[in-house]
Every structure is written in C-alpha cells, then in structure tokens.
Amino acid sequence: MPACCSWNDVFQYETNKVTRIQSMNYGTIKWICHLIVFSYVIFALVSDKRYQRKEPLISSVHTKVKGIAEVREEIIESGAKKVVQSVFDTADYTFPLQGNSFFVMTNFLKTEGQEQGLCPEGGIMGIEIYWDCNLDRWFHHCRPKYSFRRLDDKTASESSYPGYNFREENLTLSS
Structure with a gap:
C-alpha cells in the first residue's frame, strides 16, 4: 500500500x-514439508524441551x-x-587477571628506599587511535596509529579534577 x-x-x-494447481505430486510434497516442520516443532517443544535448555554461566x-x-x-x-x-x-x-582465581596479597617483594612523592610535572593524557584498516586484506596491513594529547589544562596551576580517572575513547575506523 503506497x-x-x-x-x-x-x-x-x-x-x-490465487492460482490452484491440481497435481498429486506437488500436493504431496507440500504436505510432507508441512508435516516435517510441524513434527520438528512438536519434538523441540514437548519431547526434547529445547525451550528450557540453559547455557552454562560464563562470567568474570x-x-x-x-x-x-x-x-x-x-x-x-x-x-x-x-x-x-x-x-x-x-x-x-x-596483578594480571587469571582464570578461576582470587588474589589476596600475603607476601611481597620490598624495594628499599621507596617513598611516595609528588611528580613536579604531569597531566591527564588522552590516547587517540587512528585505525585505517581494509578488512579484505591481511591482518598485518591493519596497524593502528597512536597519538597522544593532554586532556587537562596545562596553563592552570591546579587541575580542576585532581586524582580522577579520565577516560575518553577516540577511535577512528575507515574502510
């Protein structure tokens, strides 16, 4: 309908x-196909209970x-x-993640003379990834190019949000 x-x-x-075709062969094939589909639906729902099948839990x-x-x-x-x-x-x-494990630190290696100090310089850095990739070619032709930029104000004497975790994703894909 327009x-x-x-x-x-x-x-x-x-x-x-509607066009009716009087043919014993086509009529038999049609009803056999209907019977196969209907039988599979009954088998899956009633006897095999596939609608109740559950997948094992995978989580981390x-x-x-x-x-x-x-x-x-x-x-x-x-x-x-x-x-x-x-x-x-x-x-x-x-420490890096490992499957089926829980980590509790009970022992450590000590570095002598280590002190918590302040960095005189620093900033919040952003990583930009430019990925010019042709997916029809080999994988070694798909190499990302990384560039880095500062996200905080480098002219300000104090950062607006000191100690916060800034995360920004800037991924460029071209095909």
Missing part, C-alpha cells in the same frame, strides 16, 4: 491472485584497587629496634 494521500486511500486494500569479576598502602615494620638491627615505613602504590599490589 503512502496515504487522501482518506479514500485508507479504506482501500489489494488482494493477490575484576576488582580495581586504587590508592596507596603504608606498612610500618619493626626491624631489629644490631640489637636496636628500628621502625621502617614502606609505601606501596597500585603497581605494587595489582
């Missing part, structure tokens, strides 16, 4: 022309640890008790 132009077009309808949990950890140790050196303070950041107690 787009409505007037009220008369709304109350019109079209029918298709990733915990992100932020901040620092301060550890004070009492060390006895040459008979004198000495208190040593150690500072750990997320790089020290974050």
